[in-house]
Amino acid sequence: MSKDPRLYILAFLLSFVAAGQLFLGFFQRWDSFFASVFTAVVLEFVLVGLLKKKWAFPLSALITGIGISLLLSSYAVWPYVLTAVLAVTIKQFVRLRGAHIFNPNNVAMVIMLIALPAYAVSTPKQWTNGIEVMSLIMILGLFAAYKAKRLDSVLAFIGGFSFFAAIRVGFFGEPALYAFGPMMGASFQLFSFFMITDPKTTPPTRKARILFAFLIAFTDAWLRVNQITNSQFYASFLVTLLLGVPYRLLAKKAGETGIPV
Template sequence: MQLKRIDPRYYVLLFLTSFVAAGQLFLGFFQQWDSMFTAVTAAVAAELVLTRMLRGRWIVPLSALITGLGVSLLLSSHLLWPYALASVLSIGIKHTVRIGGKHLFNPNNVAMCFMLWFLPQYAVSTPKQWTNGYEIMAFILLLGAVAAYTAGRLDTVLAFISGFALFAAVRSFLFGDPLFFAFGPMLGASFQLFCFFMITDPQTTPPTRRARVLFALGIAAVDAALRVMEVTNSPFYSAFLIALFVGLPYRLYNRRQTSKLAME
């Protein structure tokens, strides 16, 4: 008898929930519980309403829980409404910007780019505040690795980490960045969150291993270029740019090829 495969989203949910719990109980996150509840409530409500309006049915909002937790971890604000707005934007983008029945962009990534670019006075990316409690972080990273593996995207994570390290060394050698400055972001949990959550969405990453590796290396390369230009929040912008200028043409090309094969 074949065992039923566990939905990989449950591992992602466990990963993010562990992040939230560790941050509140052990690591001293700036965000409070109310920001997490606001983000999750807004995401779940938007998911239920839009799914009912667009598909005519109710669903278990598992993906919305993941989205809301992601927003609460990625975003930092002294107000609550930015968390709600980012969550609603994420869910709205997921339901409206689609190709071939799948959303084109990582919804959390686009929402974060919007908030950081247009509303920087109200919202910033999570500060680099999670560099203590290494035993706890090791456990969380293990969960992240399991989540990425079950989603079939561990290769994406490893490619991005390798690319980031390579380009960090290049930046240090060519532009004189101190080694700790160049490699320092890798020690923070915000980097790990980006690796294991932001760039591993099965819906918005390529289906083949080779394409996923190139996708991740592309994000690392654009991130390095933006860091040289001293652009803040470079990981979010690099992921968006790669999705727009590489992911979109790739998806359109694959769709045309599939259509041609279907017509033959």
């Protein structure tokens, strides 16, 4: 259990919650935090228990619930509950080759942002102070990604985002602060170190992971050029749907015929 990479992701998220409350001025409501965590944990515990006859503490659901509480912003509590229900339900029932297809947090956020924009927005929080705290969280994020064996995805996405931000500045006249500014935001950090590192929804090979992360950065840049908000969530969803699913299907066929993938 001590080697479970999810524990490092959990530590990263908890440090995010603590830093946001104590140092960075997030002023997050605790009722929304507990609502999303409680809903995700209880629902996955029940579903996995009923479907697979496994009654164990759902660590993944705890991570999902904390992630939702950080990614989602709403003045009401019920959107946090609904987002948690969507994340866990889609994770358990939308599957391919025995694993969920979409990152639970990402697909739930996409549905909420499209269907209920009056009640749900993505986290607009920025680092408000404390470069030391920010640096510590980034170090924890890098370490968690390394332990999850997804550091390549993180670096590819950050590198790709920086590359396309420079292109937007040079060729589209976008102000540099506007193009690179999101990298200092809480939402970007969570996406980079938490959402894009999900072992179950990212490719198994390093080359494929790097390509996928770079394509997410490209899609995100294209959406930003077209002034579409919440671009990183949509980019991850589109790349997973249009390329990730066919990749898995091709990998399955290759595996069945003995062709290495």
